[in-house]
Every structure is written in structure tokens, then in C-alpha cells.
Amino acid sequence: MKIERFEDLIDWTRHTHGRLSTCLSRAAGKHEQLRAQWLLTYLADHEKALARTIGRMEQHAKPHVLRTCIYDYLIREPILFSGPSAKAYDSMSVDDISREVFDIHNQVIELYRSLARRAEIEGARVLADDLLKLEEHETMRLATQVGRINEI
Secondary structure (H helix, E strand, C coil): CCCCEHHHHHHHHHHHHHHHHHHHHHHHCCCCCHHHHHHHHHHHHHHHHHHHHHHHHHHHCCHHHHCCECCCCCCCCCCCCCCHHHCCHHHCCHHHHHHHHHHHHHHHHHHHHHHHHHCCCHHHHHHHHHHHHHHHHHHHHHHHHHHHHHHC
């Protein structure tokens, strides 16, 4: 997907979280370990809810901000991972699943952090910062919940 405007980036982010949710959900039904099934199910639900939240943010954003060109601000293609569908979550350990999902979230955070620093238009900077805060908050919440699963 070519990302040229904020709305493209938000669509891409929403799609990435939605696709990750689908992959994690499918893997939950196939994994042999109960703890991993719980983790995969929780993560899938969380990613699905996050995708919906990102969609709502897009609906409430100002149209002129969504149309702001950002391709000059992106140094690289978004997200370096090979894609959630390429991962065999159903055969990963709980730690590997956690590590992979946090890697995806951290890459999204870095992308928004970079964009928030480079955006020249105030509305674009605010939107990038809001998306960054959302991703950071949700990643911290995930870390807390994953820690609880590891305590079991």
C-alpha cells in the first residue's frame, strides 16, 4: 500500500491491526498450549478493538488534516516486519508471540513518533501525536496484561 496522505497511513494502521487480529485469532484455535491460546485470544480481541478505535479517530479527524501529504516525512516504508499473516503464531511460544506483537507495536510507535516530529502543519502534528499516544497507551496496557498471563 502506498502511503501518501494521513488518511492512507491511518487506513494502513487500522488494516495492520485488523489483519494481526485475524491471524492471532486463527492461531488461538490451533495452538496446543492453553496459556498460548489465552494469550492469542486476548491479543486478537485487543487488536480488533484497537483497529476500531483507530477507525473512530479517522472519522473524527478534520478532512483537510487527513488529506495532508506525508510521503516527504516518511524515511522508509512503514513497518519492517514480514507481516502478521507470514507468522506461524500457532507454533510459537508465549514469549515469542509476545515479542513479535510488541515488535509490531513498537515499529508503529516509532513511525508515528517520527511523523509527529517532522509534521509542519499543526493539525497534522496533533493528529500524529494523538495516534502516537494511543499506540503507546495500548502497548503499555498490553504489556501489563501479557505480564499477568505470564504469572499464571
